[in-house]
Amino acid sequence: DAGVIQSPRHEVTEMGQEVTLRCKPISGHNSLFWYRQTMMRGLELLIYFNNNVPIDDSGMPEDRFSAKMPNASFSTLKIQPSEPRDSAVYFCASTHTTGQETQYFGPGTRLLVL
Amino acid sequence: GENVEQHPSTLSVQEGDSAVIKCTYSDSASNYFPWYKQELGKRPQLIIDIRSNVGEKKDQRIAVTLNKTAKHFSLHITETQPEDSAVYFCAASMGGGYNKLIFGAGTRLAVHP
Numbered sequence: 001d002a003g004v005i006q007s008p009r010h011e012v013t014e015m016g017q018e019v020t021l022r023c024k025p026i027s028g029h030n031s032l033f034w035y036r037q038t039m040m041r042g043l044e045l046l047i048y049f050n051n052n053v054p055i056d057d058s059g060m061p062e063d064r065f066s067a068k069m070p071n072a073s074f075s076t077l078k079i080q081p082s083e084p085r086d087s088a089v090y091f092c093a094s095t096h097t098t099g100q101e102t103q104y105f106g107p108g109t110r111l112l113v114l
Numbered sequence: 115g116e117n118v119e120q121h122p123s124t125l126s127v128q129e130g131d132s133a134v135i136k137c138t139y140s141d142s143a144s145n146y147f148p149w150y151k152q153e154l155g156k157r158p159q160l161i162i163d164i165r166s167n168v169g170e171k172k173d174q175r176i177a178v179t180l181n182k183t184a185k186h187f188s189l190h191i192t193e194t195q196p197e198d199s200a201v202y203f204c205a206a207s208m209g210g211g212y213n214k215l216i217f218g219a220g221t222r223l224a225v226h227p
Contacts, residue, residue, distance in 0.1 A: 031213055043158070043203065043217045056214065091157060095213050102148060103215060105157040 002026070004106035006092050012112045018080040021109045024073055025094030033103060034067055034077050035091040043091075049075065050097055082113045116141040118206050120218025128226055133194050135202055135221045138186040143209035147180060147187050150203045152220075158203060162189070194225045 005024040013019055025032045033048040047057040049069045057067070064083070069075040079086055089110050093103040120137045127133050139147075145166035150158035164171045164178045164187065171178050175194075180187040187206075191198055201222050205215040 033214075042219045045214065045216075048214060097213055101213055102160050102163060103213065105150075105159070107157050 004092055004094050004104055006090075006106035006109050008109060009107060010110045010112075012114065013082055014114050015083055016081045017113075018078065019082045019086075019111060019113075021077040021090050021092075021111070023075045023077070023092030023106060025075070025092070026104055027073070029094035029096055029104075030072065031095050031097045032069060032075050033093040033095075034075070035093065035105075036088045037091060037108075038088045046077070082111075084113045087111055087113050116206075116208055116216055118204060118216045118218040120204050120221055122221060123219065124222045124224075126224045126226065127194050129194060129196060131194055133191045133198070133223055133225075135189045135204070135223075136186060137188070137204035137206070137218050138184075139206040139216070140185065141206065141208055141216070142185070144185075144206040146207035146213070146215075147178070148205050148215070149178060149189050150205065150217075152201045152203065154200075161202075191223075194223075196225050196227055199223055199225045 007022045031050050034046040035043050037043045046059045047067045048055055052069045067077045089108045091108045092106045095101045095103045118139045148163035149161050151161045152158040162173050162176050162178050164180050175192045177190045201220045203220050204218040208214045
């Protein structure tokens with residue numbers, strides 16, 4: 001069974017450009033989480049979905065960030081326009097919401113905004 | 115808001131020694147406490163977890179203890195090896211039934227040969 005899949009693995013872009021990160025959760029998982037990891041702020045939860053519905057987006061830093069989950073097997077995190085301070089590793093994780101279940105992380109997207 | 119505090123932030127031990135990492139949480143409804151290990155450039159991976167109905171759980175050289183009254187839990191690694199060197203994160207679930215986790219800030223463990 002494939003784990004969580006993220007693309008791209010690395011992204012280098014210039015300030016002001018739009019960035020789209022993609023995630024495919026583990027098949028059968030119905031909760032999906034987007035995290036951002038930096039040295040300064042650690043692992044931050046940005047937003048999470050349950051059954052494709054956004055439940056809590058209080059971690060989204062500002063309006064430049066948006067996330068969608070059009071179906072159970074795909075989610076996107078978009079930054080528009082990007083800024084250098086958005087440089088980080090972005091992880092997607094998925095789990096079942098049937099109880100106390102483990103979150104499984106994808107390999108992450110390393111984003112560098114110049 | 116709800117938070118998880120993790121100590122120490124860095125830990126250096128000699129190979130073969132034990133390492134202990136401690137976390138405290140604030141949400142009394144938390145009932146699931148996983149520990150993740152993250153090697154440099156890799157994703158966080160679950161190494162052990164404990165649920166609120168258990169006080170202790172062990173898996174080979176790794177053990178976790180939970181004190182719900184005091185709201186703290188700890189990771190114990192015995193007979194440390196250089197490959198144990200990594201950043202370790204504790205986490206606690208939040209109420210609401212959606213498995214939202216609050217992560218600690220991480221502990222960078224270095225095991226010296």
